[in-house]
Amino acid sequence: MILKNISILYGSDLKLVEKTNVEVSGNKFKKISSKITSSKNAINCEDILLIPGLINSHTHIGDSIAKDLGLNKTVDSKINPVFGMKQKILRETPPKKLIQFMRKTSQSMIKKGITCFVDFREGGLEGVFLAKKALKGIPIRSIILGRIEKYQSTDQIKKNLSISNHYQKELEFLLKYCDGLGISGSNENSDSSLKQFSKTKKLRAIHCAETKQSFSKSKSITKKTEVQRGLLLNPHFLIHMTYATKNDLKLASKKTKGIVVCPRANASLAEGIPDVEQMMKMKCNLAIGTDNVMINSPDLFREMDFLWKVTMGINKKRIDPKKILKMATVNAGKLLDKKIGCIKEGYLADAVFIKKKHVDLDPLGDPYAAIVHRASEKSISAVMIGGKIVHGKI
Ligand SMILES: [Zn+2]
Numbered sequence: 111m112i113l114k115n116i117s118i119l120y121g122s123d124l125k126l127v128e129k130t131n132v133e134v135s136g137n138k139f140k141k142i143s144s145k146i147t148s149s150k151n152a153i154n155c156e157d158i159l160l161i162p163g164l165i166n167s168h169t170h171i172g173d174s175i176a177k178d179l180g181l182n183k184t185v186d187s188k189i190n191p192v193f194g195m196k197q198k199i200l201r202e203t204p205p206k207k208l209i210q211f212m213r214k215t216s217q218s219m220i221k222k223g224i225t226c227f228v229d230f231r232e233g234g235l236e237g238v239f240l241a242k243k244a245l246k247g248i249p250i251r252s253i254i255l256g257r258i259e260k261y262q263s264t265d266q267i268k269k270n271l272s273i274s275n276h277y278q279k280e281l282e283f284l285l286k287y288c289d290g291l292g293i294s295g296s297n298e299n300s301d302s303s304l305k306q307f308s309k310t311k312k313l314r315a316i317h318c319a320e321t322k323q324s325f326s327k328s329k330s331i332t333k334k335t336e337v338q339r340g341l342l343l344n345p346h347f348l349i350h351m352t353y354a355t356k357n358d359l360k361l362a363s364k365k366t367k368g369i370v371v372c373p374r375a376n377a378s379l380a381e382g383i384p385d386v387e388q389m390m391k392m393k394c395n396l397a398i399g400t401d402n403v404m405i406n407s408p409d410l411f412r413e414m415d416f417l418w419k420v421t422m423g424i425n426k427k428r429i430d431p432k433k434i435l436k437m438a439t440v441n442a443g444k445l446l447d448k449k450i451g452c453i454k455e456g457y458l459a460d461a462v463f464i465k466k467k468h469v470d471l472d473p474l475g476d477p478y479a480a481i482v483h484r485a486s487e488k489s490i491s492a493v494m495i496g497g498k499i500v501h502g503k504i
Contacts, residue, residue, distance in 0.1 A: 111135075111497070112146060113504070116155035117466065119162065119477065121454045122440045124432055126477055132160065134459045137496035142455060153504055157467050158491060159474070161435075161481060162451050163225025163460030164410045165442035167370040168349050168399025170230050171244075172237065174211035175203055176404040185321050185379045189402060191232065191294040192261045196404060200233065205240055212244035219250060219408050222487045225460035225495045226251035226442075226450055227408075228370075228399070230292035230315075230349075234259045234280065238288045249500040251460065253446065255292030255315055256284050262300055264331055272302040281307075289313055290346075295320070296339035297327050304342035313446070315370075316340045319358065320350040321381045341365055347445050349399070352376050352384045359392040368395030368445040371437075373417045375401030386417065387425050390433065397442040398434075410438050415483040432478040459497040463504055465489050 113132040120127045120142065131146040132139060176199045180188050189196045200208065219227060231237045231254050238256045245252055260277045273281075285291070290313025293299065299307070308314065318340045319325050328336040337358035340348060348362055349370045362369055371384040389396055398417065400408045418434045443451030450458050464481065466472065468489040471480050492502035 112149060112152040113155045113158075113160070114146075114152045116158050116160050117477075118142070118160040118453050119435075122452055124162075124435060124440065124478070129156075132453070134494075134497045137458055137498075139453060139455055139457050139459050142453070155463070155504060157465060158504070159464040159466050159477060160453060161223075161462050161464055162439040162443075162453050163462055163493070163495065164223045164438045165397070165446075165451050166219060166224045166227040166399055166408060166410055166438075167347075167397040167442045167445065168230065168372055168401055169215075169227050169408060170232070170402045170404070171212045171215045171227070171408070172200060172208065172229075172232060172241070173402050173404035174215040175199065175208055179404065185381060186323070188379075189404070191298060196402070197232075208240060209244040212241065213248065215403050215408055216245055216248045216250050216252075220248070220493055220495075220501050221490070222409050222411060223462035223490055223493055224250070224408070224410055225462070225493065226253065228253040228255065228315075228446065230317075231256045231288065232259070235284045235287065238284060242287075249495050249498065251450070251495060253290075253313070254288040255290045255313060256288040257292055257294065258284060261294065261298040262303060267297075267300045267331055270300045270302050272300065272306055278306065281310075285310055285312055290315070291343075293317070293343060293345075295324060296336045296342075297324055297331070301332075301339060301342055304339065308342060308344040314343050314345045315347050315349060316343050316345050318348040318351055319353040320376070321379070322353055325353040337361060346447070347397070350376065350384065351389070352382050356388070356392070359389055359394060363392045363394040367447065368397055368441065370397045370399045370445070371417070372399045372401040372406075373420065374413055375399075375406045377416070377420070378405050383420055383424065386421055387427065387429070395441050395444055396437050397445045398437040409487075411481075411486050414438055414481075418482050430478070431476070431482040434482050435478050459494055461494045462490055463492040463494070463502070465491045
């Protein structure tokens with residue numbers, strides 16, 4: 111397929127290139143040049159801005175059935191992995207129903223230009239199988255991070271007990287069926303358990319410093335911050351870091367591939383806003399996620415808009431919108447160490463066709479600002495995943 115006369119945000123710096131041609135072959139971008147001789151089946155895309163497919167780096171689509179339930183409850187009574195109301199709902203809902211709503215969320219994400227999402231899956235092996243069933247036949251790229259349903263008590267953490275052989279075996283089995291581990295947090299796991307988990311060869315990620323309460327709990331039980339302990343997992347990336355200290359951020363920037371912030375989820379739980387300005391200063395690689403469907407909509411356009419404005423509003427300092435768009439694209443590709451999130455030769459052909467002339471965007475004064483705070487599902491003409499048009503048309 112050749113897309114001719116198209117505008118694109120090219121490469122890892124999202125450079126605007128106008129009137130070029132893009133050749134897609136198989137599932138990858140093969141050649142990008144104004145000099146490609148167009149064949150008969152070339153598609154004229156002069157009114158299109160092609161941007162990398164958006165990557166939602168943190169979700170829990172499993173709770174799609176529980177949208178906006180328990181709005182006034184505290185964070186813990188809502189989503190604590192051991193006693194939160196979310197767990198009760200998931201336990202008591204027939205799997206068929208859970209699957210039905212997980213499918214709806216995946217379809218909704220594709221319509222919103224999300225071509226890949228990274229899901230923290232609860233429910234052990236059964237939970238992983240449930241997600242696989244839900245995603246069957248839906249062309250979105252998914253990275254499923256599972257976990258075993260074993261949460262240690264404060265006492266077990268203080269005694270630094272490791273997980274039993276039984277759970278270790280369960281973990282090894284689980285990892286055969288998913289892309290890695292998504293650990294709930296360091297407050298539910300002892301140092302030795304975290305070290306044990308660090309031996310897995312697949313992706314490793316952990317929630318860290320999400321709330322003031324989780325931050326102080328870790329300090330009071332272990333005298334260490336959640337981040338210091340979370341790093342025992344040797345994680346590829348950390349989720350949230352809303353209450354991270356400067357030293358925590360320094361450690362994260364040195365020892366991980368990055369941080370996934372979830373600003374709207376944090377705000378909707380009345381738990382603050384991640385300080386991305388400070389994170390950028392500390393040279394952390396930043397990606398963005400929408401977190402639980404229960405508390406937030408899986409829409410990265412809204413997420414980017416919110417993060418951009420709220421950060422500038424709080425710090426009274428401008429941020430280049432391109433930096434925000436990178437969080438939902440190229441930075442996420444780097445964090446996951448995959449050839450996605452970037453329109454460049456050799457990368458997987460995941461992209462969103464934006465209508466330049468759409469009533470919400472025309473005239474396009476700044477393409478980065480336009481995507482971050484004006485674009486929506488309505489300004490999308492088509493979505494391509496792995497070289498195939500999976501939504502809309504061009
Ligand atoms: Zn989460």
